[in-house]
Amino acid sequence: MPLYELEFRKKLDLVISRVKGMLEQEIRPIRMDEESHQYDDKFALANLTTDLALDTVTTLLDTAFAGVGDKLEKKESNIKYELKFEARETCVYALEREREIAGPKVTVAETKRQSRTFVGGQSTKQKEVTTQVTTRVKEFVWTHTLTYSAKLVDRKDRSLVETLVSGTRSRELTTTAKEHSPRPALKESAPLYLDLEMIKTLPRSIDRSRDSCKTPRRNQEIDDVFSAFQSLATFTRAVRGTMPDDHHIADAAHQEKVVKNFFSPAACCFLCKKNDNDEAKSFIVPDKATLLNEMQRTLSEQQASVRRTADEAAKATKGGELVGPDEASLLYVLKLLAQTVTDYIGSVTYLENMLRSQLEAAVGRELTADAFEEYVLYHDRLLFSPDFKPRPFSYAVRRSASAFPDGSIQIRTTASKQPIRTLTRDVTLNTPGPVRVALGGADSIAFDGPRYAHAYRAQTFSGATPKPLELVANARHFSGFVLLVGKVVAADEFQPDHAIIIQNKDELIIPLILNPLPTPKEFADAIESLSPEQRAFCEAFRAMQLSSSLCGLVVIQLKPAIEKVLNLPDGALTKEIALTDQLLNFFIEYQISTDMLAYDGPQDVDKATKLTAVKGHVASITNVIQAARDEDLKRTAEEAVHRKMLEGELSLSMASSAYSEDEEADDLDVDNCFEEEEAKPRRAMMKMKKKGGISLGGLRREKAGPPIPSKMMERMVKPPPAPPAPKPSAPAAPGAGSAAAPTPTPPQESLEEKEQGTEGKDKLTETPQIDDFEDVEFLDITQLPKRLDASFKVLDTDSQLRPTTIKISEPWRKTFKKSILAEPQTQNISDEGLAKERSKAFDLLDALTRSGAIPLGAELHVIICATHAFDKSIVDTIIVDNVNPILKTERASLIIATTLHDRPVADIVESKMLSSVAISSPLLLPAANAEEIPEAKAVTSDDI
Numbered sequence: 042m043p044l045y046e047l048e049f050r051k052k053l054d055l056v057i058s059r060v061k062g063m064l065e066q067e068i069r070p071i072r073m074d075e076e077s078h079q080y081d082d083k084f085a086l087a088n089l090t091t092d093l094a095l096d097t098v099t100t101l102l103d104t105a106f107a108g109v110g111d112k113l114e115k116k117e118s119n120i121k122y123e124l125k126f127e128a129r130e131t132c133v134y135a136l137e138r139e140r141e142i143a144g145p146k147v148t149v150a151e152t153k154r155q156s157r158t159f160v161g162g163q164s165t166k167q168k169e170v171t172t173q174v175t176t177r178v179k180e181f182v183w184t185h186t187l188t189y190s191a192k193l194v195d196r197k198d199r200s201l202v203e204t205l206v207s208g209t210r211s212r213e214l215t216t217t218a219k220e221h222s223p224r225p226a227l228k229e230s231a232p233l234y235l236d237l238e239m240i241k242t243l244p245r246s247i248d249r250s251r252d253s254c255k256t257p258r259r260n261q262e263i264d265d266v267f268s269a270f271q272s273l274a275t276f277t278r279a280v281r282g283t284m285p286d287d288h289h290i291a292d293a294a295h296q297e298k299v300v301k302n303f304f305s306p307a308a309c310c311f312l313c314k315k316n317d318n319d320e321a322k323s324f325i326v327p328d329k330a331t332l333l334n335e336m337q338r339t340l341s342e343q344q345a346s347v348r349r350t351a352d353e354a355a356k357a358t359k360g361g362e363l364v365g366p367d368e369a370s371l372l373y374v375l376k377l378l379a380q381t382v383t384d385y386i387g388s389v390t391y392l393e394n395m396l397r398s399q400l401e402a403a404v405g406r407e408l409t410a411d412a413f414e415e416y417v418l419y420h421d422r423l424l425f426s427p428d429f430k431p432r433p434f435s436y437a438v439r440r441s442a443s444a445f446p447d448g449s450i451q452i453r454t455t456a457s458k459q460p461i462r463t464l465t466r467d468v469t470l471n472t473p474g475p476v477r478v479a480l481g482g483a484d485s486i487a488f489d490g491p492r493y494a495h496a497y498r499a500q501t502f503s504g505a506t507p508k509p510l511e512l513v514a515n516a517r518h519f520s521g522f523v524l525l526v527g528k529v530v531a532a533d534e535f536q537p538d539h540a541i542i543i544q545n546k547d548e549l550i551i552p553l554i555l556n557p558l559p560t561p562k563e564f565a566d567a568i569e570s571l572s573p574e575q576r577a578f579c580e581a582f583r584a585m586q587l588s589s590s591l592c593g594l595v596v597i598q599l600k601p602a603i604e605k606v607l608n609l610p611d612g613a614l615t616k617e618i619a620l621t622d623q624l625l626n627f628f629i630e631y632q633i634s635t636d637m638l639a640y641d642g643p644q645d646v647d648k649a650t651k652l653t654a655v656k657g658h659v660a661s662i663t664n665v666i667q668a669a670r671d672e673d674l675k676r677t678a679e680e681a682v683h684r685k686m687l688e689g690e691l692s693l694s695m696a697s698s699a700y701s702e703d704e705e706a707d708d709l710d711v712d713n714c715f716e717e718e719e720a721k722p723r724r725a726m727m728k729m730k731k732k733g734g735i736s737l738g739g740l741r742r743e744k745a746g747p748p749i750p751s752k753m754m755e756r757m758v759k760p761p762p763a764p765p766a767p768k769p770s771a772p773a774a775p776g777a778g779s780a781a782a783p784t785p786t787p788p789q790e791s792l793e794e795k796e797q798g799t800e801g802k803d804k805l806t807e808t809p810q811i812d813d814f815e816d817v818e819f820l821d822i823t824q825l826p827k828r829l830d831a832s833f834k835v836l837d838t839d840s841q842l843r844p845t846t847i848k849i850s851e852p853w854r855k856t857f858k859k860s861i862l863a864e865p866q867t868q869n870i871s872d873e874g875l876a877k878e879r880s881k882a883f884d885l886l887d888a889l890t891r892s893g894a895i896p897l898g899a900e901l902h903v904i905i906c907a908t909h910a911f912d913k914s915i916v917d918t919i920i921v922d923n924v925n926p927i928l929k930t931e932r933a934s935l936i937i938a939t940t941l942h943d944r945p946v947a948d949i950v951e952s953k954m955l956s957s958v959a960i961s962s963p964l965l966l967p968a969a970n971a972e973e974i975p976e977a978k979a980v981t982s983d984d985i
Contacts, residue, residue: 046394049308049387056308063331070311070327074395078312082324083392086312087257088246089326091266093306094385095243096333098273098378102240104340105374106191106205113241121196121238124205126276128189128283132214132224135182144174181219186211187285187363196238206371212363230283235276239269255923258393267389270382277375284372285363300380304339306332307381310388340377347373396920410502413915417500417930418462424931429938429949433460434495434904438522440601440612447520447598448543452497452553452904455509463495463904464938471820475896478525478535478595480883486890488597488899494822496829496941498933499555499845499908502915507555507845507908512594515548518861519618521625523882525595526551526849528588529903532821535593538849539875540882542629544599546865547857552850557843557908558586561834587826592847594902599625602889602897607655608640610648617652623659628888629881633662635888822903825941829907832940836964842933845906851875905941909933928961935965 057070064070073086102124103110112122148171190207194200214223244262247254254260309332312324351369355362364372401407421431435451451460475487499507514524521544527537543549559567564583568576600614603624614621627633638658640651826844833842852871859866870878890897909930911918918926935958938949946965950958959966 045387046391049384049391052305052308052384052387053310053391056305057311059304059335060309060311060327060332063335064313064327067316068313068325068327069316070313071324072311073392074398076314078324082312083257083395084247084249085324085326086310087263087389087392089312089329090307090310090385090388091247091263092245093309093329093332094266094270094381094388095240095245096329097306097336097381098240098270100333100337100340101374101378101381104344105371105378108193108203108205109237112193112237120202122202123194123196123199124235124237124276125192125194125199126189126233126235126280126283127192128187128230128280130224130228130285131184131186131188132222132226133184133186134219134222135184135213137179137181137219139177140180142176142178144176146171146173148172178217180215180217183214183216183223184211185214185224185363187368189283189368196236199234208367210363210365210368230279233276233279233283235273236269240273243269256393256396256920258389259921259923263389267386270385274379274382277378281372281375284368300376302339302343303377303380304332304335305377305381305384306336307384308388310391340374344370344373393920397916400916400919408916408919410500410505410915413926414500416927420927420931421462421934424934424950424954425938426949426951429464429942429944431462431464431934434463434497435460436902438516438596438598438900440598446517447522447600448514448516450512450514450524450594450596450902452510452512455511455552461497461510463497464934464941465496466494466941468492468494468820468822472532472822473819474533476533476535476901478537478886480537480887484883484887484892486886486893486897488595488897488901490898490900492822492901493903494825494941495902495904496937497904497906498930498937499557499906500911500930501557501908502911502918503913504910507557509850510553510555510847512551512553513548514543514551516543516545518546519621521545521547521599523595523597523599523886524549525593525597525882527593527595529591529593529822529901530588531823532819535595535901537595537879539879540886541853541875541878542599542882542885544625545858545861547855549856550854552853553592554848554850555906555908556846556848557910558583558590558845560837560840560843561830562840565834584827586846587830587844588823589846590826590844590905591823592849592904592906594904595899596902597886597897597899599885599889605898606635606889606891606895607638608644609651609655613648613652620652620656620659623663625885627659627662628885631666632884632888635891637662820943825903825905829905829937829940832936833907836936836962837933838964839929841910841912841929842936843908843910845908847904847906907933907937931958932962932965935962939965 053072057072060070073082099110099113102113106124109124148169150169187210188208191205192201193203193205195202216223243266247257247260247262249260251261254262257263309327311327313327314324347369348366351362351364351366355365404412406412418431425431433451435453436449437446438448438450439446453460469491472492475489476492477485477487479485501507512526516522521542524541524543525535525537526539527535530536539551541549558564564579568579571579600621601611603609603621604611604613607624624638627638628635638655640654642651642654830844833844852869853875854867855870856865856867858864886897887893889895911926911929913921915926918924935946935950938944939946942949946958946962947955955966
């Protein structure tokens with residue numbers, strides 16, 4: 042609880058304890074937060090506090106400036122008054138004089154000795170001597186004068202109407218130097234004005250029929266009083282600031298005492314009940330006259346005390362105080378005015394904080410944005426019919442509905458790691474024809490397959506930015522796919538910004554940043570006064586921004602694409618793990634043409650025959666690559682030996698010895714091992730070192746002999762034989778024919794829904810999107826942002842829905858395994874690494890499509906985002922604005938859903954929810970549909 046609220050509660054308890062002795066015995070004052078009450082009681086208490094505060098202010102102003110009270114109480118007057126206060130300080134040199142300053146008295150004991158007596162003795166006598174030094178000091182006397190006045194003036198031309206208060210006080214100030222004045226020669230502040238007409242016309246009760254009335258604290262009447270009281274507090278502080286600050290009233294302890302003893306009706310934030318133990322009876326308002334009389338009594342007492350104290354101080358200083366009894370009384374009353382404003386603000390704020398406490402008690406915990414988001418998910422399940430419910434964006438990558446997934450993709454929040462829920466529409470039938478993808482330059486490919494449009498609604502409070510998201514893609518062992526991330530720039534064109542191959546337990550995390558744009562209303566207001574040229578530029582730029590809100594993901598499975606380009610049956614590579622890895626290696630690392638590997642024989646043979654042919658092609662390419670690798674090794678060895686000979690490090694005798702040692706090693710049969718062949722030259726050199734034939738440091742150098750025979754050289758770099766071709770798999774069962782070419786399948790239910798056992802009718806693949814009795818119309822996905830923007834402009838009357846762009850951020854985080862048994866490793870990918878991954882993926886796609894000649898099967902997911910931005914926090918939205926955020930989010934979801942699905946509300950909302958939607962969002966229901974809705978009533982979860 043804030044400190045100011047604790048302080049006010051303490052003061053409220055003191056006020057209640059004092060009031061108990063003033064009221065009748067059968068009536069007891071009650072703090073509202075300690076007693077059950079109705080919402081209307083809070084309005085009654087706000088009206089009472091406002092009325093008491095205005096009466097207190099009127100009384101105090103009249104006490105400080107005699108005659109103001111009459112002007113404030115007079116309802117009809119042709120003149121609108123202002124209170125004008127002026128103060129002026131002067132410090133003038135008066136005279137020069139001398140003053141004697143007595144120093145401290147010093148007493149010294151003196152001892153006097155006397156001569157011997159006649160009997161031979163000696164006597165002594167002591168005497169005290171006191172001395173004092175008197176100094177004459179020259180003083181310079183100054184006259185310090187305070188002049189002030191309070192006048193009543195006409196607000197129209199500020200002409201003088203009446204002088205209410207005026208006064209002049211002087212005192213002497215002395216210095217030891219004439220050149221330095223103790224105070225400024227002239228201190229004159231600008232005139233201070235207080236609008237009395239504003240205070241006079243303040244409302245004393247809340248008009249609950251006005252649209253501006255939201256809560257007992259948030260309404261036009263209370264706002265007007267707050268504004269006037271803030272002006273009053275500013276005026277009182279300024280007047281007190283013009284008075285000298287070295288007077289007795291500035292003493293903190295005395296000031297606190299006199300203010301504390303004053304009874305402030307503005308702090309009387311309580312109602313009363315009769316002591317008859319009947320809890321059902323309503324509250325009663327305490328007698329206002331009793332409270333105001335107590336205020337008047339304490340005011341008179343404390344004002345007399347202040348005047349008496351000031352008078353005593355003036356007498357003690359012989360007129361040395363610039364502030365006398367009149368000035369001290371004025372300053373005291375001004376302090377009470379400021380305190381009254383503080384008490385009133387505390388009272389009304391206490392009512393609002395009471396609502397906050399009751400809200401937290403009802404919810405059972407502190408209400409946060411995350412807690413509200415949990416409810417929104419629950420409410421959406423109640424609101425939408427089964428075919429249109431938001432689903433988690435978490436989909437398995439699989440080649441058919443019955444196949445085991447090759448991986449998965451999902452978009453989740455960075456904080457909770459939970460997939461976001463999106464409204465989803467299958468637009469495959471509405472967007473016929475292949476989609477082109479530019480791979481850079483003149484190269485392009487095309488893909489066909491299922492296409493889905495997703496709409497995500499982010500939610501923010503208090504001007505916060507939307508929570509960052511992340512795209513997560515992972516592949517299983519011996520599986521893989523290509524992921525393209527970019528934008529849909531046309532109905533049949535996808536522009537990839539990034540591309541990457543994900544395979545063999547890779548997990549890729551891509552950060553996504555959401556950037557809200559201005560609302561349609563904000564944009565219209567901003568360009569309203571621009572020139573036609575400036576407006577055209579802004580409109581074109583916003584169109585570009587809206588198009589950027591379409592983020593696209595393309596998932597291309599590798600095995601179906603390889604089978605298609607190699608003329609293999611569907612599913613032929615499902616169990617061919619080694620062959621698939623070899624083919625991918627050929628395409629990615631060596632850019633081998635698919636024509637050299639494809640089956641080109643008769644099509645009526647079985648799958649095994651086709652696989653055998655492809656494996657034969659693979660073996661031939663492997664031999665060619667191995668031969669090239671061997672040739673490189675031979676050349677490297679020759680260059681190494683030749684370099685050693687030139688450096689004089691290899692002698693003839695040691696070379697001959699190495700040659701003989703190499704012949705003796707023939708029976709080891711290592712020629713068939715490629716790794717051993719690579720190690721031969723290194724092993725031969727080590728043998729020569731042991732026999733003393735190599736001098737690494739030049740310690741022993743033998744005479745150069747004849748050149749090494751070519752036969753020996755060939756033996757040292759003899760290449761290994763080519764590896765055998767892969768063995769063909771077992772022949773297919775009789776009757777097995779050629780399978781159909783693989784076709785892309787729509788994404789299955791999300792991983793979350795699968796775990797929860799979602800029924801088949803809730804699967805994404807079975808969501809009916811088009812009426813069977815209507816013709817399928819072409820849908821341009823790129824127009825979806827504009828349609829949403831137009832819907833926001835018309836239906837979002839609060840101007841809270843913001844189109845939002847999705848930005849692919851960096852760095853990407855990739856977790857991978859170098860081998861099936863290796864530990865996972867993680868690396869960050871950015872800039873140069875992303876460019877390499879994109880180039881590698883593009884090379885693979887170019888090979889799988891024969892440079893665009895063969896269309897691919899792929900899934901396209903298009904995500905569009907909007908942000909529902911509340912101006913205040915979730916609690917302030919409910920308490921301060923008196924707004925139910927559930928209805929606002931419901932309307933936002935329906936605006937997005939109706940635009941995405943191009944369906945009326947009645948088609949996508951549960952029938953039992955239509956009545957509440959008709960009340961909360963009448964613009965979303967056409968008049969014809971509204972007439973068919975039964976009588977509206979509150980719909981609860983029990984009804985559903």
